[in-house]
Amino acid sequence: MQNYQFHGPRTVGEALNILSERGDGCRIIAGGTDLIPALRNEDILPDSVLNILEIDELTGISEEGDTIRIGPTTTFTEIIQSQVIKRSLPLLVEAASSVGGPTIRNRGTIGGNICNGSPAADVLPAVVALDGELELQSKALGTRIIPAAEAVEAPYQTRFNRDELLTGILIKKLPSETRYAFEKLASRNAMARAYMNISIVLKLDEKGAFSDLRIVPGTLEAVARRMSAAEKILMGRQPEDSLVEEAADAFVGDLAGVWIPDYKLPVARSVFKRVLKRALNGSGVE
Amino acid sequence: MKKRGLGVGCMFYGIGFGFSRQDISAATIEICEDGSVIVRSGEVDYGQGSDTIFCQMVGEELGIPYDSIQLITADTFTTPNAGPTTASRVTYVTGNAMVKAARAVKETMQSVAEDILGEGDLVFMDGEIRSEYPDKRISFRDLAKTCHARGVQIVETAWQDITTKDVDPETGQGDAYATYGWASQLAEVEVDTETGRVEVLRIIAAHDVGKAINPSNVEGQIEGGVLQGMGYALTEEIVQEGGYLKTGSLGDYMMPTSMDTPRIDSHIVEVADPDGPYGAKGVGEPALIPTAPAILNAICDALDIRVTELPANPENIKRLILEKGKEEEAS
Known part of the structure; x- marks a missing residue:
């Protein structure tokens, strides 16, 4: 049994404050299909857990010109069911459909799949193949955008700063006939x-x-x-x-x-x- | 390339413990004053459906709906010892105890009914005890009440013993079990020769169950058994490293999922067993025994490769395909 402090902010601003204060020992939970087993196995021993599922601005799929923006807490099921994704990024539908089973897909999120950094991730390689970009926010650096291909440094280890939060996955719509x-x-x-x-x-x-x-x-x-x-x-x-x-x-x-x-x-x-x-x-x- | 193959697996399997090992079971049936029926037995239903068929059997004997019976099982404080749910024995042993106890209660009730109605040749059906005359009948409930009022015992416990003789210690010859289940299964598989992955397309399973007390339940047993046999053949593996279990969760121990389930055609064969309740015998373990041999034979038919190590997972099948390719190149 582990003891850790649990944070449940409602806005990105609150989440960034918490991360800037507790960055090092803080783990973000965005569905928990990877994090909860890791906590149970004591593979990780965080001193606090930050739940971002209650932050409305981090979920959902929207079109911004020729770019599709996917909130990090958008579930695999939501991606599979999205008409926008189906039309413009069907590869992502195939990758998301291959994750686990229905219960995992209802709970697991695209942001979690990327940030967990597992070599066995199903969706991250598809995002890299789609030349996806990641929007990161922190109090220290504000907003910056990096290629998804640079997100993971080593298994289960991202290149993000400890106080940074993934706030959006940005993917250009595929040109016709792709x-x-x-x-x-x-x-x-x-x-x-x-x-x-x-x-x-x-x-x-x-x-x-x-x-x-x-x-x-x-x-x-x-x-x-x-x-x-x-x-x-x-x-x-x-x-x-x-x-x-x-x-x-x-x-x-x-x-x-x-x-x-x-x-x-x-x-x-x-x-x-x-x-x-x-x-x-x-x-x-x- | 994808290659298809067909394979057959056949088996017979001893029902019960056999080899002179004690194999007994018991059931108690009590008819209450209001006509309700309480059945007690130590036998546990852990999903195979024995509770359902016990109620069917008692309901059949007493002529009352099976869902009107109250069953108390697997409670050492209140139920007679029935032995464990193992060895595909429950229908065969405890089923007989149920029928015996029900018939004993019925015999007593019948003599009271004969006395009340002044008629013989009575039939217990649809919650009534009927004679050949429509005006001479009594409800099961009224009969139970009368039995209680007269102080007639309508609680019975029956004991069933299917302990067999041992085989000859010198020759190993003999009839080790009380009865045997028989089955054949046919598997159709498709092997992806590039990835080594085996897809089971269809299993046809024919099982001699003596008598299917509940055909839906028997089909369920067969389908569940086939999936277990499929997991045994293709994916399930206990892996240890340095004495530590590496496959200790269902995330690591690969059982087939609903998405892996092939079409399963169950054929129930009914050759009544002379000693089984209504001719019935067990199907629990027989359902999974022929599946892996059938699948491995089908793989052999597809690839001309004999798999001698389980599981036949993609890694092992691909290795065998590559080895065969090398051997053929060398020769």
Whole structure:
């Protein structure tokens, strides 16, 4: 049993005050599907817990010009059900749908998925593939925006300052005809931690060559990142079979620190090709 | 590539403890003055549905609705010892104790009814005791009241003993169990050769249960057993590291979820057992025993690979596929 102080602010301002006072020993709870088990297992021993679920301004999905703003306490279920996300960022719907089961998706939030920094996160790699940005606020630095790709430094460790709060996930709507695919491989169909997931976003020019390509695996490496070696091989060229094989080799060759490599490396090669094919065969966003 | 395969698993399984191990059960049935019925037995229903079928059996014997029976079970303070809910024995042993006790009570009540009505050949049904003449009948409730008024004992305890002889200690030969359950299951699987993942598409399960006292319950038992067998075959694994359990929660120990559940076609086969209550015998454990062999045979049919280590999870299947590829290359 742990003892910690519990904070339940109603506004971002109050939350930032609390974080600036208690930053170091304070953990933020934004749904609790990761934090509560970690508390129970005593993996973490915070001296205070800050609940941000009561802060109205941190939840919900809105359109700001060509950008979609997602509040960090928006649940996976809300993302899946959002018409805006379905229309403009369908990749995010696929990634969010793969999380846990209905109860987890009703409770877990996109901000929690990002800030927990788990190598096995399902949604964070998709946000990175969508070139998402994170809005952070603190009393010390005010508001700053960083790429989602830079959010996590090491497993379960973000690059945020201790007094900073994630206040928004900002993702540009995908240009028309952008194609995408997400696939998760796990030992069962729900409530499973993945062996791997792969998010791909791509666009072909009028000649059928890659004019945009973002490949982001999850669970394979400690921190989700774009696989630039494979992207470089494909960019500006047409997706011919031999080139895809070359890119698949580069994709696997680029991977470092993979757990159970005997299984994951050959399988990752196949799953990469499969996801790429699915993305290429997809109709793309309107 | 995705490859499909079919496989069959067959089994027979001893019901009860067998091998001369003591296997007894008991039930007490009390008819109250107002005609309500209280059944007591130490047998525990932990989800398999024994409470339901006990009420069905007593209701069947006494001609009263099964939902009018009050059941008190698994309470050492008030119920007779019925042994544990294990060994797929409960329907077979305790079911017999129920029927015996109900018949004993009924016999007493019947003789009182014969005396009141002045008729023989009475039938207990729909809450009444009927003769062949419509005007000569009595309600179960009135009969119970009369029995109490006359001081007739209508509380009975029945004892069922299915302890068997042991097998020959020299040869191991003999009939070790009181009866046996028989089953065959057929599995259809699809194996993703690239990821090693096995998807069970369909299980067809045929089980000889003697007599299905409650067909819905039996189907439920079969479906639950199939899922347990599927987990055993494909995903469930106890992992220890340095003596510490690494799979100590249902987040780590991978049981199948509803999303993994294949189509399950249950076929209830009824070959009445001469000693079972209404011919019934157990199905609890038999439901899961043939599933893993059927799935592994189906994997073998799909891949021409014999899996000899469980679970047949993606990692293990992929390893076997890669090993086979290397062997074929070498030869």
